[in-house]
Amino acid sequence: MKVVVLYTTTLRGIKKTFDKCNMVWSVIGSYDVCVIERDISMDLGFREELRMLMGSKDVRPAVLFTKGRMVGGAAEVMRLEEEGKLGLLLEGIPKAVNCEDCGGLRVVMCNVCNGSCKVLIQGEMMSKKCSN
Template structure:
């Protein structure tokens, strides 16, 4: 008790008015956290709102692993690697694995031909390779990614590919009907794949 009462009078009035700053509580509004979160909100709002299915609070990448066009393939690898370096949970939608993703992207962008990769962050369309690399160079990408969930271990079912072979047709896309005739499998996509039941 004596120590506390002895120290209090020795402080100047300005010292008493400025206590040590506590770390910001979790419930504090974005505008109050050192201007950083506020900056990220303003930056995010500068992009057009186009939210892919389930993409409200994650990064969604539309890419391809098909090597048909070398530059496109390399751009997709560059963007994927950049986001993986942040250690965040990202959802990659590979249009070469499922044509449904290609159609989903066309609807989102409102046009038939869309150059990939295309990146969506928190339900906003950020753009392609050039836009993302520019954000990284200007140290703005990290701001956009603030508050997003961290990456978890790769799925044991699909190894992170998010697809597994259809067990109904063993990846052949054909099954036998009641008359023993081959018909199109109704469970898988055009590649004989289904979304991994463990992580999708």
């Protein structure tokens, strides 16, 4: 199976972990390959899946798998990149298809409120979800 799976987190609660995930995303993104992201902070099923794959209850993203094998965490990915070996592991992986709506950023802002719709309710500024 020729895919790249990246277990990551988008929660910024632990800055060091969040930064490692972004660093791995950046490196993998530079190869323009199709990546399946599994955000363990947003889906407990992905966390359990990673625990099973790692054989450990204590798992910390980022963890990269390619072609059915674990590449490793951020340190391993960065070491392979520095040694020029990461590209070899990613050979044969299909190219990424960027979404027309988000341009590959994985976030789509509302054209009406730009994602930060604020309304005045009873004299107080309140956040409100855009109705569009």
